[in-house]
Amino acid sequence: xxxxxxVEITDVCGHIGFILSTLANFTVLTLLIxxxxxxxxxxxxxxxxxxxxSWFYTLxxxxxxxxxxxxxxxxxxxxxKRFQYSDLTARTLSGIYCGCYAMSFTLIAVHFVxxxxxxxxxxxxxxxxxxKFVLWLLGALSVAAFWGMVTFSLFAENxxxxxxxxxxxxxxYDLDPSWVSNVPYSYWPAEEKGxxxxxxxxxxxxxxxxxxxxxxxxxVYYCGRQTHKTIKAHKGVSDRTRELQNQLFNALVLQTLIxxxxxxxxxxxxxxxxxxxxxxxCYGNITTVTVQMYPGIDPLVxxxxxxxxxxxxxxxxCLGRDAKRNVSTTAMISYQLSSGNV
Numbered sequence: 374x375x376x377x378x379x380v381e382i383t384d385v386c387g388h389i390g391f392i393l394s395t396l397a398n399f400t401v402l403t404l405l406i407x408x409x410x411x412x413x414x415x416x417x418x419x420x421x422x423x424x425x426x427s428w429f430y431t432l433x434x435x436x437x438x439x440x441x442x443x444x445x446x447x448x449x450x451x452x453x454k455r456f457q458y459s460d461l462t463a464r465t466l467s468g469i470y471c472g473c474y475a476m477s478f479t480l481i482a483v484h485f486v487x488x489x490x491x492x493x494x495x496x497x498x499x500x501x502x503x504x505k506f507v508l509w510l511l512g513a514l515s516v517a518a519f520w521g522m523v524t525f526s527l528f529a530e531n532x533x534x535x536x537x538x539x540x541x542x543x544x545x546y547d548l549d550p551s552w553v554s555n556v557p558y559s560y561w562p563a564e565e566k567g568x569x570x571x572x573x574x575x576x577x578x579x580x581x582x583x584x585x586x587x588x589x590x591x592x593v594y595y596c597g598r599q600t601h602k603t604i605k606a607h608k609g610v611s612d613r614t615r616e617l618q619n620q621l622f623n624a625l626v627l628q629t630l631i632x633x634x635x636x637x638x639x640x641x642x643x644x645x646x647x648x649x650x651x652x653x654x655c656y657g658n659i660t661t662v663t664v665q666m667y668p669g670i671d672p673l674v675x676x677x678x679x680x681x682x683x684x685x686x687x688x689x690x691c692l693g694r695d696a697k698r699n700v701s702t703t704a705m706i707s708y709q710l711s712s713g714n715v
Contacts, residue, residue: 376545376655379440386662387435393669394431398424401672404682415501416487420675422510423480427668430473434665437470440553441657442545445537446647448558448657453548463554464525471556472521474664475585478637479513481629482592488622489596492603516585527578528556545655560648579644586637593629597622624678631671635663 402424405417437452452467490497501509530538534557542548558579561572600622639660646653677683 377547379655379658379661380546380548383440383658383661383665384438386665387438390665390667390669391431391435393666394428394672395669397669397672397676398428400686401675401682404676404685415498415506416491418506419480419484419487423484424672426473426476426480427671430477431668433466433470433473434668437466439470439661439664440546441643441661442541442655443643443646443652443657444541444654445533446559446561446650446652447534447537448643448647449534449538449541449555450558451542451553451555454552454554457552460554464556467554467556468521468525471524472517474636474640475520476513476517477667478586478589478632479516481632482589482596483509483513484628485593485596485600489600492600520582520585523578523581524556527574528558530555530557531559533561534559541654558644558647582644586641590637597626597629620679624674627674627678628671631674632667635667635670636660639663 402421405421405424436455438455440451440453442449442451450467450471452463452470454463487498487501490501499505534555538555538557539550542550542553559572559575604619604622643653643657643660675682676686
């Protein structure tokens with residue numbers, strides 16, 4: 374199969390991902406806003422913010438039309454310009470795109486911290502109220518901005534990566550370099566790799582990426598494990614309450630497994646491969662495809678695992694069938710989340 378086919382594959386998947394993300398996130402947003410969830414409190418706003426961010430992430434991705442290629446022990450993350458703009462603008466857009474990537478799993482970690490507080494330490498829910506809630510969002514945004522600035526500053530082109538980029542871009546994709554920008558993740562300096570040694574500037578950037586991902590997933594693992602143990606230990610709660618607890622927890626678990634499989638593991642492998650001198654070439658675009666599809670798949674978890682959301686959505690799809698179905702599930706979710714009795 375010609376490498377050129379990946380240009381068409383990523384274009385098609387990009388459009389599918391954008392349509393799916395728009396429809397799914399808009400549906401979840403509508404349910405969160407119009408359903409009787411006035412007591413849902415902070416958790417409702419966390420979900421709303423995540424939906425809005427996911428759609429924005431898809432918008433950025435659709436505009437940039439990314440490609441990923443590995444050649445000469447370097448990982449090239451590329452964007453195809455829709456119109457001509459400066460290299461500085463291109464690098465800024467790449468920084469924003471990579472920052473959005475970091476923002477996605479940082480927000481997931483914040484979700485898990487909230488669920489941990491609500492389940493294990495309800496008195497700590499005060500840290501999510503008022504201006505303190507804004508501080509959580511500013512913290513997540515700061516992490517994303519830090520990731521984006523490192524991408525912008527530390528992964529600059531050099532003579533070696535520029536030659537490699539021009540060579541494989543023409544040979545593999547038949548694209549004009551003036552219409553494609555790239556961020557090269559290279560472990561070796563401008564000279565041949567055996568002459569000088571490692572590119573410590575790039576390695577510093579990789580270390581920063583790895584540290585943020587490790588901290589995020591450590592938070593998710595600890596909070597998730599403690600939340601699960603506490604839910605299982607609640608013997609005195611009703612079956613309905615336990616069911617609701619499990620719905621919310623399972624939704625968060627899936628919302629972690631999905632990006633793990635579709636984003637973090639493939640990306641980690643691509644970052645490690647150049648150091649091991651494993652060049653996968655155009656097949657790095659498998660990660661491009663999975664990342665394009667992720668923002669549209671993630672909100673489907675809420676639609677189909679949260680019972681009240683699922684029933685409301687199906688009633689809408691079925692043109693009002695079973696319109697009188699009991700909606701007490703939402704009220705119970707609201708009480709459990711806002712009071713911390715989960």
